[in-house]
Amino acid sequence: MSVQTTDTVLDRILATKRDEITAYRTGLDTARLADEIAAADTPRGFAAALAAKSPRAVIAEIKKASPSKGLIREDFDVAWLAERYAAGGAACLSVLTDRDYFQGDNDFLAQARNACDLPVLRKDFMIDPIQIDQSRALGADCILLIAAALSTDLMAELAGRARELGMDVLAEVHTRDELDRVLALPNDTILGINNRDLKTFKTTLATSFALREHVAPTRLLVSESGIFTHEDMTRLATADFGAFLIGESFMRQPDPAAALRALLGTPD
Numbered sequence: 001m002s003v004q005t006t007d008t009v010l011d012r013i014l015a016t017k018r019d020e021i022t023a024y025r026t027g028l029d030t031a032r033l034a035d036e037i038a039a040a041d042t043p044r045g046f047a048a049a050l051a052a053k054s055p056r057a058v059i060a061e062i063k064k065a066s067p068s069k070g071l072i073r074e075d076f077d078v079a080w081l082a083e084r085y086a087a088g089g090a091a092c093l094s095v096l097t098d099r100d101y102f103q104g105d106n107d108f109l110a111q112a113r114n115a116c117d118l119p120v121l122r123k124d125f126m127i128d129p130i131q132i133d134q135s136r137a138l139g140a141d142c143i144l145l146i147a148a149a150l151s152t153d154l155m156a157e158l159a160g161r162a163r164e165l166g167m168d169v170l171a172e173v174h175t176r177d178e179l180d181r182v183l184a185l186p187n188d189t190i191l192g193i194n195n196r197d198l199k200t201f202k203t204t205l206a207t208s209f210a211l212r213e214h215v216a217p218t219r220l221l222v223s224e225s226g227i228f229t230h231e232d233m234t235r236l237a238t239a240d241f242g243a244f245l246i247g248e249s250f251m252r253q254p255d256p257a258a259a260l261r262a263l264l265g266t267p268d
């Protein structure tokens, strides 16, 4: 009897990422990478920037396309988007660098960071310590760890390397089990609850509300994905979420600064 397995999109993304890492390691000049890390701009404090703008801290995402929505924004000038997000009052930026599934690019990170003073999250699928070094060399201030993609030990190793390099860590969970594993990481880990189920792509803010109950009220929490309106943000803020990671909602508006102000409820 044959055993049937159904690959999820996350499985496919991770398989592609493993191939990418193999290719990257094959051509890698480790001395050059070390030089690039040494020459990279000092990390901007991502967690500190969130804390400073909490309880309405927005991580504004630069996201051209996604596996669930296809092309989101055709007119895509990374530096202009970063500048508009900064003008609109974002606390931090998130930049998708994955090429195959999000039409991102590693170069987008420096383009965004050089256009403003905000700290920047490298939004990608981290599964190997070499990606953490690469992220710092690219100028990242924070890296993302997706609990659904990582064992607890590997998560701790990647988080440890990021902290050694001076970057902050955003660890993202979608289930109670993932939350318990992330809560075992050091307390300076930024905790994100992703409203998107990475297997089905469905988003519901109910995920944030349900998992929030299992985290100390004093801890800064980020609610991620599927946030579209001022009312969404207000409901989450009432449940003590202090930060919000938002992409599609802003990317679909002509001016991301105006979209961000409308979501924050701040006048022009």
Ligand SMILES: O=C(O)c1ccccc1NCC(=O)[C@H](O)[C@H](O)COP(=O)(O)O
Binding pocket: 009, 010, 061, 063, 066, 067, 068, 069, 194, 196, 198, 201, 224, 225, 226, 227, 245, 246, 247, 248, 249
């Ligand atoms: O956005 C997707 O379709 C997606 C699919 C598979 C893995 C990750 C995915 N998104 C990454 C994100 O976490 C979001 O870009 C981010 O939270 C912003 O979400 P949204 O505001 O809904 O664009």
